[in-house]
Amino acid sequence: MTDTDGSDRASAALAVTALFAVLATMALGAAEAFPDPTGFPADVSIVHNIGYALFDIGLGEIPVEGFLAAFLIIALALDVALDAAIYLAKREDEGSIVSALTDGGREVVAGDVAEREPTDEGGDR
Amino acid sequence: MVSASAYVPAIVLLPFVSFIVALFGRENLPKRGAYGGIAATAGSLLLSLWVLVSVRNGAAFQETYYTWATGAGAQDWTLTFGALIDPLSVLMLVIVSLVAMLVHIFSLGYMNDEDERDLPRYYAGLGLFTASMLGFVIADNLLMAFMFFELVGLCSYLLIGFHFREPGPPSAAKKAFLVTRFGDYFFLVGVVAVFTTFGTAAFAGAESFPALAEAALNGEATVWTPGGLEVSTWFTIVGLLILGGVIGKSAQFPLHTWLPDAMEGPTPVSALIHAATMVAAGVYLVARMYGFYVLSPTTMAIIAFVGGFTALFAATMGVVKRELKQVLAYSTISQYGYMMLALGSGGYVAAVFHLTTHAFFKALLFLGAGSVIIAMHHNEDMWDMGGLKDKLPVTYWTFLAGSLALAGIFPFAGFWSKDEILYEALIHGLDEPLILGAYVMGLLAVPVTAFYTFRMVFLTFHGEPRSSLARDPHPVRWNVKGPLSVLGILAVVTGGINLVPVQKVLNIEGIDYLHLWLDNHWGGIEGLSSHHYAELDPYSSQYLFGGEVPTVLAGAAASLGLAIGGLALAWVLYNVADPDEHTDKLGGLKELLYNNYYQDEFQVWVADNTQSVAGGADTFDQGVIDGVVNGVSSVSLLSSERIRRIQSGVVSNYALLLTLGLTTLLVVFGLIGGWF
Amino acid sequence: MVPPEYYLVLSAAIFCIGLFGILTRRNALYFLMSAELMLNAAVINLVAFSFQWGNLTGQTFALFVIALAAAEVAVGIGIVLVLYRNFGDVDVLNAATMRW
Numbered sequence: 087m088t089d090t091d092g093s094d095r096a097s098a099a100l101a102v103t104a105l106f107a108v109l110a111t112m113a114l115g116a117a118e119a120f121p122d123p124t125g126f127p128a129d130v131s132i133v134h135n136i137g138y139a140l141f142d143i144g145l146g147e148i149p150v151e152g153f154l155a156a157f158l159i160i161a162l163a164l165d166v167a168l169d170a171a172i173y174l175a176k177r178e179d180e181g182s183i184v185s186a187l188t189d190g191g192r193e194v195v196a197g198d199v200a201e202r203e204p205t206d207e208g209g210d211r
Numbered sequence: 212m213v214s215a216s217a218y219v220p221a222i223v224l225l226p227f228v229s230f231i232v233a234l235f236g237r238e239n240l241p242k243r244g245a246y247g248g249i250a251a252t253a254g255s256l257l258l259s260l261w262v263l264v265s266v267r268n269g270a271a272f273q274e275t276y277y278t279w280a281t282g283a284g285a286q287d288w289t290l291t292f293g294a295l296i297d298p299l300s301v302l303m304l305v306i307v308s309l310v311a312m313l314v315h316i317f318s319l320g321y322m323n324d325e326d327e328r329d330l331p332r333y334y335a336g337l338g339l340f341t342a343s344m345l346g347f348v349i350a351d352n353l354l355m356a357f358m359f360f361e362l363v364g365l366c367s368y369l370l371i372g373f374h375f376r377e378p379g380p381p382s383a384a385k386k387a388f389l390v391t392r393f394g395d396y397f398f399l400v401g402v403v404a405v406f407t408t409f410g411t412a413a414f415a416g417a418e419s420f421p422a423l424a425e426a427a428l429n430g431e432a433t434v435w436t437p438g439g440l441e442v443s444t445w446f447t448i449v450g451l452l453i454l455g456g457v458i459g460k461s462a463q464f465p466l467h468t469w470l471p472d473a474m475e476g477p478t479p480v481s482a483l484i485h486a487a488t489m490v491a492a493g494v495y496l497v498a499r500m501y502g503f504y505v506l507s508p509t510t511m512a513i514i515a516f517v518g519g520f521t522a523l524f525a526a527t528m529g530v531v532k533r534e535l536k537q538v539l540a541y542s543t544i545s546q547y548g549y550m551m552l553a554l555g556s557g558g559y560v561a562a563v564f565h566l567t568t569h570a571f572f573k574a575l576l577f578l579g580a581g582s583v584i585i586a587m588h589h590n591e592d593m594w595d596m597g598g599l600k601d602k603l604p605v606t607y608w609t610f611l612a613g614s615l616a617l618a619g620i621f622p623f624a625g626f627w628s629k630d631e632i633l634y635e636a637l638i639h640g641l642d643e644p645l646i647l648g649a650y651v652m653g654l655l656a657v658p659v660t661a662f663y664t665f666r667m668v669f670l671t672f673h674g675e676p677r678s679s680l681a682r683d684p685h686p687v688r689w690n691v692k693g694p695l696s697v698l699g700i701l702a703v704v705t706g707g708i709n710l711v712p713v714q715k716v717l718n719i720e721g722i723d724y725l726h727l728w729l730d731n732h733w734g735g736i737e738g739l740s741s742h743h744y745a746e747l748d749p750y751s752s753q754y755l756f757g758g759e760v761p762t763v764l765a766g767a768a769a770s771l772g773l774a775i776g777g778l779a780l781a782w783v784l785y786n787v788a789d790p791d792e793h794t795d796k797l798g799g800l801k802e803l804l805y806n807n808y809y810q811d812e813f814q815v816w817v818a819d820n821t822q823s824v825a826g827g828a829d830t831f832d833q834g835v836i837d838g839v840v841n842g843v844s845s846v847s848l849l850s851s852e853r854i855r856r857i858q859s860g861v862v863s864n865y866a867l868l869l870t871l872g873l874t875t876l877l878v879v880f881g882l883i884g885g886w887f
Numbered sequence: 888m889v890p891p892e893y894y895l896v897l898s899a900a901i902f903c904i905g906l907f908g909i910l911t912r913r914n915a916l917y918f919l920m921s922a923e924l925m926l927n928a929a930v931i932n933l934v935a936f937s938f939q940w941g942n943l944t945g946q947t948f949a950l951f952v953i954a955l956a957a958a959e960v961a962v963g964i965g966i967v968l969v970l971y972r973n974f975g976d977v978d979v980l981n982a983a984t985m986r987w
Contacts, residue, residue: 094863098910101870106903108877112886113895120891124941132943153947160954167958174965860983862918866909 269734394459401452421502461493515555519649522548558635609699661777
């Protein structure tokens, strides 16, 4: 049940190959246009520089202060994602909150959810 | 000092505010809306007088207030609201706001004292009516005029049908609305024609449509005409189309049938409709765009002939009516016929003059009739009246002044204006058969007018009371007598603003004030002067008896003699203690007149016989128009039924479509941008 | 030094593999993994061009995308749970009841 059958698969493969062909053609076609890579100084660690910048230690050689806000926002986004994951995993059942740690929200007492008519509910309760 | 011109919009907006206040204030207002209306119209009157004075000092102007649509490309029309304040419009502003104010005051006596229901609705209607008419008067372009023209029609519908619980008024209101709408239909087509022809509908200025039309006729400008039609022919057609609206509103033959029925409305409303607003709108429109009409001799002749015919035709019907207001209704139709006759025969000033004097004396007569109706406890049958002279002295004397003015007896206001109309028609008509015919009909209408007017006066006020109501009439209060007195004085003296015959006979210069006023003597707007119109009009003046003075004297003598003849006949027949119904002796003719030449029946017959046309239009509408609409909808229904299959709800399909779309886009961009 | 076009081709290949997974799999969890592959293809591009132009923004953005992927998985897992509750399965083809 995890895979589609033959014809769908063939069309998917065709579409994906076409996309790849286009992308690859474009990438290789643009090969002449690229100059030599600039790169970063080989003996400088970017991670270290970020660390210095975070604690305002004036040892950095690469200017990374401008990205600190971005890192903080990343941290916030991850936090929100974690909270959202926990919230979504919780399940309200008849007013009581069932813990997120039950087996995928399966109702142990009322029997297997899979045995019920799949569409008898309008949505998530 | 603040310029008066800045307050012109307020003239229109004040009554509109009173309309809004009466609409939402309902029964809580003092005198249920009357005071607000009086205050608003009094404010309008004061502002109008101020503007009048400033125009007298040369401050005529045209200003655009609001552009509400702008064309694009080659059709660069702009549709605007603006004000055109010149001697003509400011004169009309004063007339309208004065009559409206007096009607509001009179309504205190006629409506409030009689404990009518729903008075806020009544005063709201009056306010809107006044505001629409004032807006119409200041309009500086044809489209704006048309909009307010329609508003005036709407308000007349609302007010005529004020007593909507009775059977008569709603039906009369519908009739007024439909008949005038029939004329307005042509007017609308005319407005569109003016726009397509000239690309503008402004009344004044070098870019206005009368100026462009004049230039086009002189070959100095080119205008669009349908199918390469001759320019002058096309102008005649456009003029006649707009004239359709005028004939409907000003109750000219054959669209006059709504007006007598409009008497079903409250009497003050009748006064407002007949004197200053609704009916006057048509004549005012012709005067406003007179520069366009004078360019077309055919249209002018038609206007004059229709006017002359209506004047006589309506006057004959007024002879046999039993009800006070019915007589006045037919006299209104007849008098507006005179104005049309004047306009058509080149007497621009004469028409405006008669419009002015008529506004005063007809408002006076209607309010006087209203006073009589109050006294008679709303019985309008003249055969139940009689002998009211001693019971209602103020009403009697003012009504008499109005009647003398209406009949055209020297030296009352109506004499001067009517005499000038007939004089203009005579001197311009001596080598124009149509105008001459119209003149003859106008002249014949004079004795008839005098006869029915004084038949009405004698039946109402003289002789012995013919019913118990007339023996013991209901008294009227100051709020009735006040407006009557003001209008009574005006009806006597208004003729003094334009004493042309006196000037010509006695050779005194400068007492023809209205002529000077409309001739931009004290400043005005270029191209809108009576002098300019006189240069354009197709007529030449011919004099009888070898000169101007004898012609003036002969014309005045003829009309005055005929008027006095009619009066004398009425005197002999009806100024007796117990008059008989002499009109019965007319026999079948009376039936014919009493039934208005069966005009109503004729129109019903026409309506019945054109039902198949309407049926055809209905079939066309149901079949073709609706068919196209339904076809479009069924095509889209069918295609959506098919196309919605794409929305399978399966995520993979959507993703596949996205992939294909992305690939296509990339290929297209790549081909365009040369990425490969 | 590896020329940038090879990174681009690699990124395109990984993207297409992820896309192929999305097009063919029916299990919602495989979907999440495939989406992860596609995101990482984008990250490869970002890092490659960061190196190419010597600009740190690309690397920062790569970090951002990784955080985004984490958030996306969190939400995605939530959706998968709801899917399972309502349809008793994690087959995405079953969740087609809201079409027309």
